Amino acid sequence: MTQKKKPLFLSWLQLRKERARLLVAIAGISFADVLMFLQMGFRGALFSSAVEFHHSLNGEIVMLSSRSRSLISLDRFTERRLYQAAGITGVASVSPIYLNAIQWRNPENKEIWDIYAIGINPEHQVLNIPGVEANREQLRQPDTALFNLGSRQEFGAIAQQFQAGETIITEINERQVQIQGLFKLSPTFGINAYLVTSDINFLRMADFRQGGLIDVGVVKLQPGADVQAVLTEMRSRLPDDVKVMTRDDYAKAEVAFWNASTPVGYTFDLGVVIAFIVGGVIVYQILYSDVTDHLPEYATLKAMGFRDRYLLMVVFQEALILAILGFIPGTAIALGIYRITNFATMLPMAMDLGRIVFVLILTAIMSSFSAAMAMRKLQAADPADIF
Amino acid sequence: MQPIISVRHLNHYYGQGSLKKQILFDINLDINRGEIIILTGPSGSGKTTLLTLMGGLRSIQEGNLSILEQELLHATKEQMTLARRSIGFIFQAHNLLNFLTAYQNVEMALEIQDITAAEADTRIRAVLGAVGLEHRMDYYPSGLSGGQKQRVAIARALVSQPKIILADEPTAALDKKSGRDVVEIMENLAREQGCTILLVTHDNRILDLADRIIYMEDGYLVNSSNIATLVQ
Structure with a gap:
């Protein structure tokens, strides 16, 4: 047997040990993801429904009053x-x-x-x-x-x-x-x-x-x-009492109207930002208390010869694990709410892969950023202090 | 033979400017391979400071200190981190990772060693057996007694077969019987592996286990002739 020893999956072992904290973190991230999905869903439904008429026109050029x-x-x-x-x-x-x-x-x-x-x-x-x-x-x-x-x-x-x-x-x-x-x-x-x-x-x-x-x-x-x-x-x-444009430009102008001349586009964008911040704060709280609770252990690991990088990776991995564990139920719940909203309002709430990937990336950024903030606390783990 | 730890004219200070206070005064000390040394003295005499300097946990300010033929004066952070990998630390508090089992806590020490899976498993089981915890391997620290936790900590310090063991008050939190057991286990394992032990303690009950006793007071090493009278 010359197989190298498999590294311990420290981040997951640490998260798993505190079940209540893990569940709170997952719930918090799911909540943030659901909020983001809903805001984007409404925004997307607004824009795609607003231009369905435009796209149905059987002609390349549209004429309108100026x-x-x-x-x-x-x-x-x-x-x-x-x-x-x-x-x-x-x-x-x-x-x-x-x-x-x-x-x-x-x-x-x-x-x-x-x-x-x-x-x-x-x-x-x-x-x-x-x-x-x-x-x-x-x-x-x-x-x-x-x-x-x-x-x-x-x-x-x-x-x-x-x-x-x-x-x-x-x-x-x-x-x-x-x-x-x-x-x-x-x-x-x-x-x-x-x-x-x-x-x-x-x-x-x-x-x-x-x-x-x-x-x-x-x-x-x-x-x-x-x-x-x-x-x-x-x-x-x-x-110049009329304006002419292509059918695509006509649709774009309709979207631009909703986006710029009504509060709707702004409201939904702000909703996404707020959800992002809420999620970030939750992840930060969880990681910060996790790091704080384990400071003596981390200092011990430093004393044993572990590099700072190892500990940073542990916190970073924790953030990504939380992001993924929160993202999965968040996406499932959002899909359910899309369905219900679609049924109740007839708005074309549709999930697309691009949005799923976008929210996943936002979740990962949100968690990594929170991890980076929490990692500053790691500097406080001084191996000389544990004696 | 080259001493495994060599200290020359070592001074150390805490604080800055007018608050600067000297803790260690002109320490000179050689420790040879395989020696078991107890460092004792009243609180605040600088024992722990000296131990953390030897362990590469603090930067050397003045004087020379080499462990395993590596000079620690002006050592970089990375050099100190690497130097620490050949030292086994045992702390007053066990400092086990509470989310890892006894087995995994010991395994952590091998994370930074280049070792095969089979070799790691053999060593972990052997060392946990040696400290009498073969039936507690899958217990989390919360399920172990104080003495058992300290024995896991010893297993963790020894599993990577370090050349030096630095221990700070390992018996402080233990009753007389378990305290002595713990030190004896440490001693036996160290003798088997031929490693050097430096043990800081107040505990008079274990002084007889040492090859040599070093006494510290107010930041000075007190010369050995005086110690003989002290022990008696």
């Missing part, structure tokens, strides 16, 4: 701008979209809620949403609409009843409207539910809106057309 900022902060422009753009080389087709919150009466309890109505030309494929595409032609009939599958309970159990084959007729801004189909679009922090209807039906329901003044123009290009060249041409030909 004063539009977000789906919840819109301004109108004349659709003549859109038809002006139709003449530009490279443009295949243009489609107007009307958007407005309209009063929806819950057919079950007659309560009135604002629903976000999208008015499209039923002859065009304007939205790349399967449920809309499948039922678009039915919107040619007067007083018809498609209802949002992911909408909140407040609007009534429309989807379930529709799927059960019932005829659903309800009042939208005091007009009787029949639901002809369902489509899927997640609610956002600003919009609880969507309704898709034809432009003509939209103007009937939203009788306060004037035909010809639209909210969004969708521009579809010919295959192979240069998006930037068309954009440049549009900007030079169109007056």
Whole structure:
């Protein structure tokens, strides 16, 4: 037997001995991780839901009023701008979209809620949403609409009843409207539910809106057309009461609006920072008292000829073990809460690998930093003092 | 033969500036291989300071001190750490790691030695057997008596087969019987391994176990002729 002696796993043996302290540390780190996951989850859900509409637009270029900022902060422009753009080389087709919150009466309890109505030309494929595409032609009939599958309970159990084959007729801004189909679009922090209807039906329901003044123009290009060249041409030909941008930039602008012009982005970022600090303080407390309790033993080890580095590694390993042991239940609990939140709010709370890795790295940094702070106490372990 | 510990004109001070106080005065001492020496004297006479200097636990300020032919004056931290690896320390408090079993506590001393797994296991079992703890190997210190803990500490100091053992009041916390047992075990093991023991103690009950007794008072070594009268 020439196998070298395996080193003692001192950090783990030390952590394991104090069960109560270990559990407190794991609970503390799990708690911090759950907080971080939730803040990031809400933030992610906010942004991905906020731009689902944008990404569904069937066109490379989007035209907006120069004063539009977000789906919840819109301004109108004349659709003549859109038809002006139709003449530009490279443009295949243009489609107007009307958007407005309209009063929806819950057919079950007659309560009135604002629903976000999208008015499209039923002859065009304007939205790349399967449920809309499948039922678009039915919107040619007067007083018809498609209802949002992911909408909140407040609007009534429309989807379930529709799927059960019932005829659903309800009042939208005091007009009787029949639901002809369902489509899927997640609610956002600003919009609880969507309704898709034809432009003509939209103007009937939203009788306060004037035909010809639209909210969004969708521009579809010919295959192979240069998006930037068309954009440049549009900007030079169109007056500055409208702005044009790519569909991706449109989505980015929506995210930027939520991030910068509302407190939402900041709130969630701050939440992550606070969770990070809370977790860090917990790990520091645990490691500090652990090091303090074992100071005479550490001094003994130094006297026996162990280098400082060995002891630093022990504390550092303890921090990483705690980080991993806290991270596993933290992630599991966060996944559960994502599910519950998703179910209760219909927000698209989704975990992705990138976020898991990010939180793991944050946890490791948090623990290592706390370990580094606690290690300063190790300097107090003077081997000359133990005699 | 070269002495295993050699001390020449050693002075040591505590404190800075006007509070500076001399603790050791011109210590000269040679200790040979295999000797068992008891260092005794009243509290505050500087015994422990001398012991920590010999053990490489404090830096030498003035004079020369060499252990195992290595000069400790101006030694770096790393040199002192390495020098300590050939010394077995036994402390007044056992200073065992409370989260390790008796076996693992002894094993710790071999963590910094280059040794095979089989050799380590053989040595740990042998030394714990020698201190009479073969049936307590998997006990944590909290489950052992004071004497048993001190015996684990001795096993830990001896398992790496050090050339020198430095012990500070190893019997202070023990009753007469276990105190004497502990020192006898130490002595037997040391004689088997041919190692040198320097033992600081107040305990008159164990003075007869020494080859030589050194008496210290107020920071001076008192010359040996006087000691003879002292012991009687």
